[in-house]
Amino acid sequence: MPAAVGVECAHVGGLIHDDLISRREGREAVHSRFGDGTAIITGDALGFTWFEALADVEARAEVVVEVMRVQANAGRLACKGAALELGLGVDAPVSAYLEMAHYKTAAMTSAACRIGALLAGAAPEHTVALAGFGEALGMAMHLRGDLTRDLAQDPGENRPTLTDLLARHAHPNPGQQANDLAEHYTDRALAQLAQVPDGPHRRALEAWTHPGDLPSPRTATKQSSMHA
Secondary structure, three states: OHHHHHHHHHHHHHHHHHHHHHOOOOOOOHHHHHOHHHHHHHHHHHHHHHHHHHOOOOOOHHHHHHHHHHHHHHHHHHHHHHHHHHOOOOOOOHHHHHHHHHHHHHHHHHHHHHHHHHHHOOOHHHHHHHHHHHHHHHHHHHHHHHHHHHHHOOOOOOOOOHHHHHHHOOOOOHHHHHHHHHHHHHHHHHHHHOOOOOOHHHHHHHHHHOOOOOOOHHHHHHHHHOOO
8 A cells, every 4th residue: 555655646746747847727736826846846745755655565675676666667758758748749640649658658557557566466477467457558548638638628738639630630530539549548458457367456447447438539529620
């Protein structure tokens, strides 16, 4: 549990910094309410909470070292993804967008799942499967978030969504294509999860993986075409 709390603290800290970078003024964020300085300090503090939480984990020293390596690598990749996103223009290829999503979001969710498996003493093959589950789930989450943004039309957003890029490159029905890709990654996540022994924890992850109602692909396409 301490490690799970620490990972979430690091995640929230990253979100605070990400809001600061993208200047999402259309909705309340830490920096818009309390100022840039407070947002930076808060994000840093939450990131360091991860290391404090890891010190409370009851695990062998070599496992803790491996967990630190996994988290550090994921954090580095997330920074790379954020940097790629800063340079992602409206004419960027879809492949560049997917690369950004992989580094920025999927690497972190994959690391969170791998860390949980390592600390739980899971078999190597199950650890790999859970990491693959987290990676696919992260991609699906990123795409779902974009579909929601397509509907929100946040005036402060300065980043193209997948639907925006598909529309820009004249793909037919870009909202549907973005929705289909999100479902593809969801199916991939469930396929990875199927390699883990059945039980209440796996079933909880399966239930959590299903996204419920995604924004209407037709509506998302209509909203995105207004910005294309």
